[in-house]
Amino acid sequence: MKLLARAFALIVALSPVATTAQDNGKKLKLLYLTESQGFRHGSVKRKSADDLAPSEVAVVELGKESGQFDAECTQDIKTITAEKLKGVDVLMFYTTGDKLVTPETWTAIDAWLKSGKAFVGVHSATDTMKGFKPYYEFINGSFDGHPWNAGETVTIANHEPAHPANKGLGEEFQIKDEIYQYRNYDPKAVRVLYSLNMAKCKTKQPYHVPVAWVREHGQGRLFYTNLGHNESTWTNPMFKQHLLAGIRWAAGLETGPAAPNPELSYREQARAFCVVAGGEKGEALAAKAEKLPAATLEKLYEKIDQHRRAGKDADRRNALRDEILKAIE
Numbered sequence: 372m373k374l375l376a377r378a379f380a381l382i383v384a385l386s387p388v389a390t391t392a393q394d395n396g397k398k399l400k401l402l403y404l405t406e407s408q409g410f411r412h413g414s415v416k417r418k419s420a421d422d423l424a425p426s427e428v429a430v431v432e433l434g435k436e437s438g439q440f441d442a443e444c445t446q447d448i449k450t451i452t453a454e455k456l457k458g459v460d461v462l463m464f465y466t467t468g469d470k471l472v473t474p475e476t477w478t479a480i481d482a483w484l485k486s487g488k489a490f491v492g493v494h495s496a497t498d499t500m501k502g503f504k505p506y507y508e509f510i511n512g513s514f515d516g517h518p519w520n521a522g523e524t525v526t527i528a529n530h531e532p533a534h535p536a537n538k539g540l541g542e543e544f545q546i547k548d549e550i551y552q553y554r555n556y557d558p559k560a561v562r563v564l565y566s567l568n569m570a571k572c573k574t575k576q577p578y579h580v581p582v583a584w585v586r587e588h589g590q591g592r593l594f595y596t597n598l599g600h601n602e603s604t605w606t607n608p609m610f611k612q613h614l615l616a617g618i619r620w621a622a623g624l625e626t627g628p629a630a631p632n633p634e635l636s637y638r639e640q641a642r643a644f645c646v647v648a649g650g651e652k653g654e655a656l657a658a659k660a661e662k663l664p665a666a667t668l669e670k671l672y673e674k675i676d677q678h679r680r681a682g683k684d685a686d687r688r689n690a691l692r693d694e695i696l697k698a699i700e
Contacts, residue, residue, distance in 0.1 A: 399440035399622055401461040403430050406446045408468025412495060413602050415465050417446070426465060426493075429605035430614075437615055439624070448472060453479040456488075461622050463491040465599065466499045477505055485589025489621035493614075494599040497551060509588065510595060511561050512553035518574050519550035519567070521601050526571035527582055530564060530635060535625035536585055536594060537564055538616040544609060549600035552580050558636035558672070561586045562629050565596075569643040570654075577647035578679050579640035579672075583613075585620065587629045594621040637668035644675050645699065648692050660699050671695060 405415035405424055414426040423431065427444040434440040440461065445451075448471055456462070456479060472480075484490050498514035500506035507513045519525050524547045529537050550567060561584040569575050583596040594617035604610050619625045638661065645657035660668070678691040 398434075398438070399460040399618075399624075400458055401430070401434060401440045401442045401463060401618070402451070402455070402459045403427060403442055403444045403463045403465070404446070404448060404451065405444065405465050406448050406468070406471060407466065408471050409498070410467055410495075412465070412467075412600060414494075414599060414605055415446075425602045426599065426605045429611065430463070433611055433615055439615065439619065440622075448476065451476060451480065453483070456480070456483040459483075459488070461489040461491060461618055463493065463618075464496040464499065465493040467495045469500060469502050472500055472503065472506060474503075474505075477503070481505070481509075481588075484591035484593075487590035487623070489591060489618070489623070490588070490593045491614075491618055491621055492593065492595040494549075494551075494597060496595065497553060497597070501555075507555045508557075508560070509593070511555070511557060511584065511586065512551075512595075513555040515552050515554040517549050517551050518576055519548075519572065519580075521547075521549040523547065523549075523573055525550055525573075526568040527565050528568040530566065530632075531628075534564060534620075535627040536583075536617045536620040537613075539612050540609065543568065546598065546604070546607065546609065547601065548598050548604050550580065550582065551597050552576070552578075556581070558633040559631050561593075561595075562632050563635050563639075566635075566639050567643075570646045575647045576679075577644040578675055579636050579643050581636065583617070585617075585627075585629050586631070592621040592623065592629065594618070634665050634668070637665065637672045640672045640675050641668055641699065644671075644678075644695060649696060656696065656699050663699070667698075671698060674698075 415424045417424045423444055431442045434442045492510050497510055497512045501513040524545050526545050529540050529542050531537055532542050563581045563584045565582040567580040586593045598610055620627055641660040642657045645660055646653040649656040674695050678688055681687040
């Protein structure tokens with residue numbers, strides 16, 4: 372019965388009669404960029420110039436089904452100009468490439484967004500412009516590998532089930548998709564909504580891996596989700612609900628907090644380290660970590676990052692592991 376109730380809730384959430392467009396009755400205009408200058412994901416690969424990619428089809432359909440927006444899809448960054456953006460409410464990236472956006476184009480996007488518009492980043496939006504600081508600081512992360520590959524089912528913790536960008540997904544859910552880990556991630560810059568529940572994932576790493584987050588940028592808003600690698604993800608009602616909720620929040624159709632929550636990242640980092648590196652004492656250590664002061668957890672967050680960055684230096688990693696576990700014990 373719970374599964375049936377949840378499925379019904381998702382269908383209602385996506386139904387044109389269950390949602391309304393903006394208060395003035397005008398649909399949002401969403402511009403979806405899927406240009407790839409590096410690896411091209413199957414979700415954004417077009418069979419021909421006349422076809423749309425699987426994710427593009429899904430976004431166009433989602434706009435129609437929900438009644439919330441009209442979507443225009445492009446695989447050419449040159450489409451995005453200051454003049455073009457005047458008619459756009461939501462700009463959505465599923466992109467790759469370190470030379471995708473020129474400084475001039477980013478200046479136009481930045482000004483447009485700060486004026487009160489919406490930016491939605493999907494999956495490899497964090498595998499874009501990794502050498503361009505204004506962009507990676509804005510999106511708040513750069514691709515640094517994906518230990519959780521496309522065939523793995525992961526468990527995701529929903530940290531704020533009541534947040535409008537998390538609508539309908541409960542406190543925890545599972546999905547088969549590829550998950551990134553990041554560099555250039557600043558826990559003080561964003562509000563994390565979802566993370567991997569490392570204790571319940573097959574592939575376990577001793578650090579926090581956020582999956583979705585939000586932030587304000589001037590008068591505008593960013594919603595980012597790491598999900599969307601697999602083509603099948605784009606037909607998953609749960610993901611479609613997740614994406615629609617994020618678009619609505621970013622566009623200002625829903626109110627909900629965007630204040631950064633670094634304490635959550637500090638706590639999740641310590642918990643992940645304990646359950647993975649703590650052996651049989653892992654859960655007990657995680658419970659102890661929960662009670663540590665925020666200032667202590669912040670310091671541990673940095674130590675755990677050092678442990679991760681130590682890479683194949685076993686002596687350094689072991690020394691840091693022992694130091695971190697001792698601090699928690």
